[in-house]
Amino acid sequence: MAALVPTEAAASPDPAGAAETAEAAELSRVLSRLLPGLEADSKLSRRRALEALQRALEAARPEAPEGDPAAAAAAFQGPWARLLLPRLLRCLADPAERCRALAVHLLELGLRRAARPRDALPRLLPALAARLAGPEPARRPPPEACEELRLALVQLLHLAVRLSGAALAPHLDDAVRVLRCTLLDPFAAVRRESCECAAGLARATPDHFHMQSESLIVPLMQSISHQHWKVRVAVIEATGTVIQFGSGKSVDDVLPHFAQRLFDDVPQVRQAVTRVAGAWLLSLRDRCSFFHKLLPLLLSSLDDEIPEIACGAAGLWEQVGLRWQMENEEELKDKLDFAGPPPAHHPSPGSRPGLGCRELVLRNLSKILPAICHDITDWVVGTRVKSAQLLAVLLLHAEAHITQHLEPVLRTLLRACADEEAAVVRSCTRSAELIGTFVSPEVFLKLILSTLRKSPSPSGLLVLASVIRGCPREALRPHVKVIAVELAHAHICQGSEKRLYGERLLQCVQAVVSVSREDCRGAGVPLVEVLVTVLALWGPAGLGAKVQETLAELAAVESVDGSQELFRAHVGALLERLAASHRDWTSHSKELLQFDVVLTHSGPALGEVLPQLVPILRSCLQPARDPPMRLKLFSTLTGLLLGARETVDSQGQFHGYLDTLIKDIFVPNLQWHAGRTAAAIRTAAVSCLWALVSSGVLPDEQIQEVQEMLMPQILTTLEEDSQMTRLISCRIINVFLKTSDGVIDPDKFIKIYPELLKRLDDVSNEVRLAATSTLVTWLERVRNEAGKCYYQSNIQHLYRELLVYLDDPESAIQDAVLEALKAGSVLFPDLLVREMEAVLHKHRSPTHCEQLLQHLQALPPAP
Template structure:
């Protein structure tokens, strides 16, 4: 033996740090040179001195002592006596109530040393030696798992994994609970590597848990929150835990419903790395289950036909994987309950898990539809877009994979009893994705959509999905083809039209963000309905609009412009316009508004009437006599009542709207207006032309441009009132008045010559007065007014040349140096 052992022992006990370090270094060198037998003798003599150095006051000595002992252990064969001594020393340094070792690095060396011992005794087959030290090892690990140094904690988890891999279940079970508590604490560690290590250790530890107590359930419950961890590797480790238990847990069949969520959540993970890592292992689990139940599953495999409507770009799970999930459907209630949690990530996690359950269970899960319908529907209207989108994916998948005949009736019942946004969205996605829709089901959907609960709501999302569902039932009806009977087809078209136009009407004048989308989709549906009936959209309105108009009710109440019936009526008028087939019915609704509703509602409806009146000729599309009769009735019943003067600002506004409508009528129904206006409006115009409202006066003057012929006696007050507008405070009205005077058309009595001469004389007197005033106003500074007067004088001069010349001469004679009138003579040769 080359070493002086007596001297070596003295050096290890020396008070000098250098002496002890030199001795330890020398021992390490000796480990490289000596044989096993010589090293065994050396270690037997000095191991007590080496272990005593573990408690040396110098950190460098303690560190070197640990390294030296490690060298000896690595070189020497396993020895139970040395194992017990080393572990006892570790317990003394780390396993006490208060940790004696202050150095983090040395505590890490202690745990690394313990890991080395566990691995060495495991590989060499001396597991029984480890069992005798379980109490000491567990006490060290329990303390180390709570260490403040993360590296120590991670290494301790590695020790747990190594120990569990080698442990006898019965021998290790008494110590399980002591290890689980500190491991649970590590699941919330700020370092992701620590969390990963803890999950791995818990997975190995779970294989030895007694299934008769609640430890395994508690273990699964503690790890479950990490499925929503922000780090993909942590989530992947949770999936790995599920795979481990699904493959190796002895009582795994009893715990499949608690294990598979770890796996299925990873299959729907946002990180491809997680999915790609777990998927092949999950297939392995399915294969193992298939092999274990081959007698039963092989028969099922024979009739396992491909699903016709399987979602694109989704790989169908193997029959073994599907069988595992199908036997675990009792977990659904727990999953759906979490879909209503107050935390967004919990709700999202729950729906992703539910998606995988549906994907694996397929039609076998149809019987559970009534249990999850309400929760999926609520999730479809979740305020968080990411959650609602995931819920709608689940609904789409249910529609594809569930047995249509088994879920459709309950789907209808839920929609009828819960006329809410969520149920509508859920039903839409299921119905749209399903196959095998029947004629009666399509008709039933259309009948539900026309009810006020769906198509008469002001909620933008509900409106959108009503239109989407209408589009869907039309597409599905096209698939039915020739089986669709004529009466049912007519009913479908009618219901689809009513539901669509009501939604369009309610969103027409809205400020909601999806109004353009709603109007475009609605117009597309109307076009599709027209093509289906082989008619135009205009004819579609003529045929079916009155049915939609019937849903405008409660107009006998004091409604304002923001109430649903007024919004609906206003939208219907703007979308369908005025048409002969339903004009009388529309008049009745409008009259109810005039008699009962607030002024704001009246103004809103009147505004729309004035707009659509511009398209009268185009939309009425009838012979002149019939069109004139319709227009006369409309004006007399709807408009005329507002032309009579009443006090108050609201009455003034209504007069303005009435005149705006008549003005629009004179432009949109040119031929009819020349007949209707004189008959219905002439008696009100003199007062309207002098109304206090600028708008009323403006529209009154403008209305005269297409007024038609009027008896001289009736036209006379209108003409003079118009002439007074040359002095109107509004420049625009002054210009219009100057332009409209030549447009006035007197109707002379031709039956009696004396009366005819008298009427001509009356009218020429007016023309003379009009020309005098126009020449007089021509001298003013307004360029635009001069231009209007010049055009009117030119027209009047062509018709009444002598009167025009006389008037010009009189005006010039009364004027002093009027350059503008002199210039006018050169521009209008008729005045010479």
């Protein structure tokens, strides 16, 4: 009985197997009837045979008993592998494009329906390689000329990879050879599909792929800069997977290309780089040895202009930090258990990077910094911008540990802050602020100030201003005066004449004032001195308004009312510093410009420092000193004297220095010397004297003293070539006469009117009118003289001369002379009548003479 059991079992037919065999036999009969058409000589016949096969396969979908898909696939497997596959593979080389396309479609259909698609690989892969891989892919076109067919063939390969999985390992050579060619295909869609296929191949054969992965890196990197952004994205993602399952040695080969894609104009490309870099940092097998190379890729995206990319990078970076933190939990145990709060002045304590992120940066900083310091001065703008942004991110993570790298970082910032690109400068100032936040002022000031002493520069001042802005007030407090004194040194505050230098210098003062506030009170003098220098050298270049704002802010922290009060508090010290060098000043001396600013901005405070101010003026206005400097000082002094009550005489003490002003300043500078420069100085001196006598600060007695000392010089200046000098001289003489009240020596008094008469022939009507007005005052002074008969002959001469000008071509002169004669007629009216009658017949018009005669007749009789 037992022996009969196998026999009976073998004799009993299996219904499922019988059905499968029947389906396979039916399919084989159908295929056998149609396959001979594939060998026809006519391409039309071959195409019709392929179309018939397509219809047969699509219509004859064998259903397995009881709906079992596996049985249906098994029934299809035999005819497919034995009959259809070899012939379809031969059709891939058919001359007719349509035939090749149908063959590819049927191959795809067969792979999807076959029970064991991997069985087709030994014949399928070489056939695909024959159609897609040329012997020299970089030089010769692929055997398949049609782009759409090459795409279909790569899709077929991709399908085989998905369906076969690890079974594809023995055929890796052919697959990789195909991909090396198709990754460089001229058709962009083929490249994209090849990238997806390469990634699928890497995932399907992880145990063997690493032996072939490096050969795909070169074509991938050749395609990473393709003009189509979707190709670039596909290449980046494929490269990430290829290296993930391949050889880590290729990381060094792809990093420069990935870094270049961070400057891509298309956000999706930058996002792809970010995702791949994050994935490598999370799961690359040998990632620890590549941390210092991969961190810049991910951290650079934290400052991307697209918020979505920046947020994605931040999320990935947080994951990387947590992952590393968990992997090194034992090593970080103390820092985790005794974690302190963020630094008190952390710029963003609420979003402080996690411990793992900070430690990762700290441990790799020494390897990353040299590359950043190099790239931050690269000739490509984008590289400099990204490097500067990355430096700020690294410093934010390193916190107080920046100190050990401070010297190279500051050296880098000094170079980068001179960049023409504003984005680079912004990021570098941000980095400098972080240094100020996390590093002790004793450390960074020692390095920065020593650099400024050796070579002051706008970039050095900008770095200093930025670290001060970032420094906590409590830490900066002991160093405020040191900083202010250093800035006030002439070597630094006068280091350049360029506007940018002055702007950076001003930023330093603004930073000190804004951070230190009331702590600036002990450093007020040097800070004001720096602001005076900025105003003197660069105020005309557009910094005046900013300086005034800073002065107002400094006045507020010193609890004084406005900038004038601030100058009142410090003008004495400022003048004392300037007095130390005034003997060496020339018109080019920066100290002269500083002195000018102090004079023009101190206002009433000048009245309190006359003992310091007047000696400087006396020394600098000596005839032996630089003429352009004297011109500048006379101009400034004229402005002060015009508002003397609000400036030099605010305390009512200016009269005490009048003797020095007249004898040591005006007298030497009014003396005649040949040359245009000397004439210009005399004009300036006369203008200054006019400001003095017309300001109202001198009583009549002191004006008389001035007149006694300066009248001879002023009479001489009536002959100057300068119209302005002659005009002002006439006005000064007029004031002298009005305040003399008859006390002028008669001999000196008589010498005045002939000089004035000469001015009636002046080329300037304005001077002629001023001279006429002064003659009226002279005649009025005679009227006050007790012995006017002493002047009779002189007055007769004056009548005679004035009557000539009564017939002047200029009506304004005629009117002025008429008023002068009327004013003088009371002295000797009869004499005037006789003189007038003698010249009346000579006048072109007797009108003015008749008016004068009527005036004389109306005079009361002499007593």
